[in-house]
Amino acid sequence: MKKKKHSQSTDFVPHPRYGSAPMPSHVQGVSEEAILQCHWSYKSEEIFPESVLMADTSKQNFSIFPRECYVDMRKTCRSCKRPFIFFAAEQRHWFEVLQFYVDADCVHCPECRVQRMAAKRAFQRYSALTLLAKPTPDELQQLVDASLTLHAQGTLKSRDRLGQLKNAALRLIPDYPGTLALVEALRNKDALMPTDSKSD
Numbered sequence: 001m002k003k004k005k006h007s008q009s010t011d012f013v014p015h016p017r018y019g020s021a022p023m024p025s026h027v028q029g030v031s032e033e034a035i036l037q038c039h040w041s042y043k044s045e046e047i048f049p050e051s052v053l054m055a056d057t058s059k060q061n062f063s064i065f066p067r068e069c070y071v072d073m074r075k076t077c078r079s080c081k082r083p084f085i086f087f088a089a090e091q092r093h094w095f096e097v098l099q100f101y102v103d104a105d106c107v108h109c110p111e112c113r114v115q116r117m118a119a120k121r122a123f124q125r126y127s128a129l130t131l132l133a134k135p136t137p138d139e140l141q142q143l144v145d146a147s148l149t150l151h152a153q154g155t156l157k158s159r160d161r162l163g164q165l166k167n168a169a170l171r172l173i174p175d176y177p178g179t180l181a182l183v184e185a186l187r188n189k190d191a192l193m194p195t196d197s198k199s200d
């Protein structure tokens, strides 16, 4: 099967630790054919054979088939649709250190993964803090920050909820930068929402 296209000029979304280009491993004597046998997923993506790393399958979490080796592979992010590399070294970390199930797939690029983690944390913080009847100024700051994150990514849209929070923040923490950001966010939102009359 020689249908693999080479993407020397591709702009891969950079990974903070591994960069944005395939990483030569200098492991000798492993053919592309042999690499393709290491895991079924390597047959479905473009791989970079020069990056191959041999696996320690005794450290992997698998039921029938381990991954005998790892190789840098090209992926397309499910969220932003940009290309990124799921690095051999990263796979080794996932499957031998973090003990992820050996067939686990990496579907989001590094940047989207960071954003999704931040959104998840913001949602957890927001959910917990929003239950407090009388948040302290510190808790209110955290609630404002979490709300801004969720608002920016479109999860938190309630004008009433944001307006209430803005009023509480203006009372308790008027000088907090997040409070000003919230005022600004709501002002922009007002600007985007036309009022009853459609004037130019």
Ligand SMILES: [Zn+2]
Pocket (backbone or CB within 6 Å): 077, 078, 079, 080, 081, 082, 108, 109, 110, 111, 112, 113
């Ligand atoms: Zn992405």
